[in-house]
Amino acid sequence: xxxxxxxxxxxxxxxxxxxxxxxxxxxxxxxxxxxxxxxxxxxxxxxxxxxxxxxxxxxxxxxxxxxxxxxxxxxxxxxxxxxxxxxxxxxxxxxxxxxxxxxxxxxxxxxxxxxxxxxxxxxxxxxxxxxxxxxxxxxxxxxxxxxxxxxxxxxxxxxxxxxxxxxxxxxxxxxxxxxxxxxxxxxxxxxxxxxxxxxxxxxxxxxxxxxxxxxxxxxxxxxxxxxxxxxxxxxxxxxxxxxxxxxxxxxxxxxxxxxxxxxxxxxxxxxxxxxxxxxxxxxxxxxxxxxxxxxxxxxxxxxxxxxxxxxxxxxxxxxxxxxxxxxxxxxxxxxxxxxxxxxxxxxxxxxxxxxxxxxxxxxxxxxxxxxxxxxxxxxxxxxxxxxxxxxxxxxxxxxxxxxxxxxxxxxxxxxxxxxxxxxxxxxxxxxxxxxxxxx
Numbered sequence: 001x002x003x004x005x006x007x008x009x010x011x012x013x014x015x016x017x018x019x020x021x022x023x024x025x026x027x028x029x030x031x032x033x034x035x036x037x038x039x040x041x042x043x044x045x046x047x048x049x050x051x052x053x054x055x056x057x058x059x060x061x062x063x064x065x066x067x068x069x070x071x072x073x074x075x076x077x078x079x080x081x082x083x084x085x086x087x088x089x090x091x092x093x094x095x096x097x098x099x100x101x102x103x104x105x106x107x108x109x110x111x112x113x114x115x116x117x118x119x120x121x122x123x124x125x126x127x128x129x130x131x132x133x134x135x136x137x138x139x140x141x142x143x144x145x146x147x148x149x150x151x152x153x154x155x156x157x158x159x160x161x162x163x164x165x166x167x168x169x170x171x172x173x174x175x176x177x178x179x180x181x182x183x184x185x186x187x188x189x190x191x192x193x194x195x196x197x198x199x200x201x202x203x204x205x206x207x208x209x210x211x212x213x214x215x216x217x218x219x220x221x222x223x224x225x226x227x228x229x230x231x232x233x234x235x236x237x238x239x240x241x242x243x244x245x246x247x248x249x250x251x252x253x254x255x256x257x258x259x260x261x262x263x264x265x266x267x268x269x270x271x272x273x274x275x276x277x278x279x280x281x282x283x284x285x286x287x288x289x290x291x292x293x294x295x296x297x298x299x300x301x302x303x304x305x306x307x308x309x310x311x312x313x314x315x316x317x318x319x320x321x322x323x324x325x326x327x328x329x330x331x332x333x334x335x336x337x338x339x340x341x342x343x344x345x346x347x348x349x350x351x352x353x354x355x356x357x358x359x360x361x362x363x364x365x366x367x368x369x370x371x372x373x374x375x376x377x378x379x380x381x382x383x384x385x386x387x388x389x390x391x392x393x394x395x396x397x398x399x400x401x402x403x404x405x406x407x408x409x410x411x412x413x414x415x416x417x418x419x420x421x422x423x424x425x426x427x428x429x430x431x432x433x434x435x436x437x438x439x
Contacts, residue, residue: 053306054141054299055079055086055096059320060127060159061343063091064196064212067123067187073196073212076318076338081310094185095127095161096142102166102180103144108152109177114169116200116210125161125184126212130322130336132157132171137298152176173209194221199406204393206401207409213390214411220384226339226413226421227378230281231314240266247275249311250285277372280417282352283314285368298324301331301360308365309335309356314372322354330361339413340377345426345435347416375413381420385411385438389425405429411438 056079064073079088088096120126133156135149149168153176156168161184169175194216199207214221232243240259243266248254251270260267266277272289296304302321309315316337323334334354337344346352352371359367392399393409408428413421414435424435 052084052086053081053303055088056081056306056319057141057299057302057321058099058133058138059092060095061130061320061322062126062128062212063089063095064126064128065091065124065185065187066120066126066198067184069121069198069201070187071120071196071198071212072187073214074341075343076341078318078320080318081306083310084307090188091125091185095125095159098125098161098166098180098182098184099142099159101182102178103139103142103148106148106166106178106180108148109165109179111152112175112177114167114173114175114209116198119160119162119167120198120201120210123163123184123186127159127161128212129157130320131324135168140297140299141302148178149176169209199393202394204396205403206393206396206399207406208404209407211406211408211410213393213409215390216387220386222382222384223423224340224377224379225381225383226344227376227381228373228415228419228421229376230373230419232277232372243277244268246313247277247283249313250275280350280352281372283368283370283372285370287366289364296330296360296363298326298331300363302333304360304363304365305331305333305358308358308368312370314370314374316355316375319355327359327361330359330366332357332359332367334358337375339375342423343410343412343426344375344421345412345414345424345433346371347414347435350415350417352415373415375421378420383422385423388439389427389436401429407431408433 059079062073062075063078064071066072074089074091077089079086079092081087135153135155136147139145139149153168153170153174155170157171158169160167160169161182163183164179164181166178166180166182167175168178194214196212197215198210198212200210230238232238232246234242240261244259247268248257251257251268251273253270257268257270264279268275273285273287275286276284278284309319318339319335319337321333322336325332335356335358337355344355355371357367357369358365389409393401393406397403406427406429408426410426411423412426412435414424415421423438425438426433426435
């Protein structure tokens with residue numbers, strides 16, 4: 001891994017003291033901001049291993065295998081990093097293989113309006129993204145080249161694989177069909193307690209396009225609650241020593257780090273870096289080291305972001321790209337996570353935008369925030385979810401939903417600051433997401 005050389009020691013105690021004070025004051029100014037934009041890092045990207053990290057860039061938010069009107073939708077365990085190695089699920093490996101066939105021997109058929117009912121009537125594999133994915137970046141992340149996709153369309157949000165074809169669909173219902181020698185994988189025998197139904201196949205007119213809705217045969221679904229582990233606690237108590245031990249990965253020389261604690265806020269600094277742990281469980285990192293690199297491509301920046309996240313001992317195991325932005329001076333990425341087959345969302349009362357946010361500038365991670373709780377499916381605490389939202393979706397206008405007003409209706413774990421979380425129904429109506437108890 002490329003690393004910036006340590007800053008030479010400044011001779012002269014007075015000058016050194018002034019520099020340290022300036023860094024600390026600058027850090028406090030950064031951390032006094034309320035817009036969530038903080039940070040800068042010593043870690044450069046692992047350019048020799050871009051490929052594995054970039055699989056997380058093309059990892060979809062949801063991957064659904066369908067056969068004969070039955071669908072197995074998974075939001076978690078699609079692919080995850082283990083050190084510097086990406087571990088894909090069987091369905092994701094099949095998705096990768098189909099895309100490789102597309103780039104190897106695919107041919108463009110033409111543009112069309114998305115016909116979800118036709119796409120999903122037989123065997124299928126559907127990859128849905130939480131972001132609008134640019135076709136040129138997508139091609140490069142998969143190791144492809146040329147304009148097979150980008151010459152036809154700029155971006156997409158879903159990929160549909162049916163026998164003999166790969167179809168890209170954007171959020172406006174436009175689609176582009178390509179021929180390729182591909183076959184969707186068989187649907188898994190085991191399921192996480194439920195299957196999914198297609199709103200398009202079920203004739204649910206309240207939905208625009210298609211949405212996969214979780215479904216189960218009984219009146220209620222018994223599920224495992226989510227447990228949230230704070231890695232900086234011991235027996236439920238937040239310990240200064242555990243925080244100090246956990247944040248050493250953010251410093252080149254932990255022995256020179258200066259700690260402080262005021263009103264439950266733990267701050268650690270050296271000559272160029274400030275790390276802060278807040279009472280709400282968010283970890284904020286800022287380095288004021290000047291970048292020595294040039295402009296980043298998406299691939300280089302994303303690889304640096306994932307390499308940095310993988311150094312954090314408090315990272316979640318299963319995360320996906322939920323937003324990105326070219327800032328002009330670099331790239332800003334947000335990541336969210338999932339567990340037990342369900343997405344994890346924050347309640348409205350928590351002022352947390354994403355599980356993790358990373359900014360990369362000049363070849364280095366420049367900013368990092370992390371909601372420092374590790375989500376795991378509890379093996380001890382269970383609860384039940386009801387079907388009321390499914391019934392309302394089927395009723396459509398009778399339940400108050402206008403035709404085409406819904407784009408999402410899914411179960412997800414809702415975090416509200418407690419150490420456990422239950423499933424809630426999350427509904428996106430006219431571009432606004434709301435949540436309610438899973439009755």
